[in-house]
Amino acid sequence: MSDSLREPWLRGVAFNPAATSDVLIRLMDPAAGGIGPLMCEGRDLPGDVVDAALRHPAWRIRGALALNRHVDPARLAPLATDPSGIVRGWLAGGPRPRARRVRPLPEGILVTLLTARDGGDDGILTENEIIQELTSSRQIPLSFQRSMAGHEHPTLRVRATWEWQWLTPAQRKALLDDPDPAVREAARESRWELDPQAVEAKLPTMGARSKPFFLGTCALSTALVEECFAEDKAHPLAWNRHTPAHAVARLARHPEAKVREMVAARPDLEPDLAAELREDPDKGVRMRARLHPFPRTWAEYWAIHAVIGHGPDCTCPITEPADEPSPDWFAACAASEEPVLRQVAASWPGMPAELVDTLARDEDEEVRIRLACRHPLAPPHLLLDVFVTRPVHRPHLLTLPAFPRTGLTHLIGHPDPEVRALAAIDPALSEPPLEDPDESVRRAAAANPSLAPETLEALLADLRTAEGAAANPSLPVPRMHALLDHCLNGAATPAAADAAAPADVSRAHQHVE
Secondary structure (H helix, E strand, C coil), X not given: CCHHHHHHHHHHHHCCCXXXXXXXXXXXXXXXCCHHHHHHHHCCCCHHHHHHHHCCCCHHHHHHHHCCCCCCHHHHHHHHHCCCHHHHXXXXXXXXXXXXXXXXXXXXXXXXXXXXXXXXXXXXXXHHHHHHHXXXXXXXXXXXXXXHHHCCCHHHHXXXXXXXXXXXXXXXXXXXXXCCHHHHHHHHHHHHHHCHHHHHHHHHHCCCCCHHHHHCCCCCCHHHHHHHHHCCCCHHHHCCCCXXXXXXXXXXXXXXXXXXXXXXXXXXXXXXXXXXXXXXXXXXXXXHHHCCCCCCCHHHHHHHHCCCCCCCCXXXXXXXXXXXXXXHHHHHHXXXXXXXXXXXXXXXXXXXXXXXXXXXXXXXXXXXXXXXXXXXXXXXXXXXXXXXXXHHHHHHHCCCCCCCCCCCHHHCCCCCHHXXXXXXXXXXXXXXXXXXXXXXXXXXHHCCCCCCHHHHHHHHCCCXXXXXXXXXXXXXHHHHHHHHHHHHCCCCCCCCCCCCCHHHHHHHHHCCC
């Protein structure tokens, strides 16, 4: 057999869903080269294979496991104290490519990473670089962030002070009176955000990129508000909940429609201004003003803002909101005549099943797309429809448990090869398209479990279909071992190096820059 079949066989067996633990553990052998890390990163793994990867002497194997989105993150706890800083950093950064909806890390791992005193024995990353990676990864849930103010570890209570505005008054007082002097000092240094005079004094020292954020979130003095109007920097004031009433009134008549649009939905808008903006010459302003009646809340304001203007191909991260409207409000949105509000409802993962069924049939395509991408009860047929019609959403849809893997045979003649490849794996397909002109379709067809054993053997010997055939779940386990015997026995073993290669070091630092 040709050595050109070695890589396709190894890749196929590594991702064969029927491969047993002993088969997968063999692929961690150095003789398999990069296939072991590829497998540890890219597929679901049995528990004993995870254990073997956690104990593996090669940091590349452990690091690949740290990037695995299929394994229960609680199993990855030992990697938070791994000797290699790269392994810790990859765990902190999360799977790549980053999923739209990121699965949070367990509290134990978060505490270990956030309170670490070093970045690992290899000295490639510092503990602060690893923390930066964790902070930007979206793997810290809001529940943990909100609990840090009362955590027993003072380092975490210090971090809690950095989110001063989102703390309750009781939490702020407790941090200001904390028994640890470092926590008290951090609390005193953080309270400036709600002191208009302190904000005015501090803002000139901030970088140009940071100023709009603080102008949109902090308490503002009258002088600073006037300065923003004078220097045409009033945009952040439009969504700042601390903006004084007199400034909100001026913003409601701002010459730029985008500013008026943001003001039109504010909960603190005066009724006469709201009525005026409902008659605004700009269509977008009128829409924002009419979307829902008073009383409004800031949670409703941001729920609507997260939907408007994004379009059917929006792939923004699906994140946990800091504050959420009531279930009754979302239910009212689902029944609204306004498509934007039905899109808001479809984005809420708590929507009850009966309303999900209604929204799945909505005449507005964006409602259906948002429901498919964001709701756990979205029906499989809707997930498939969006997969076929909106390619940009395919990577996300394929990660959803409800995505259908059968009943796809009607798509085998579709002009898009990605759709044909999905259909080619359906076991109900009588004749998988083994001669399709597209490589990915042929590979998927060769992995179809309905193929006869003699056909499978012929496909294993063909370079065009060898990888798919090796990944076929109908392939007997003894045959998998035989393929590995051929591929691994006598293969050149990479130089005994578990030191970081330049490319690995570069990748580690790219995550934190």
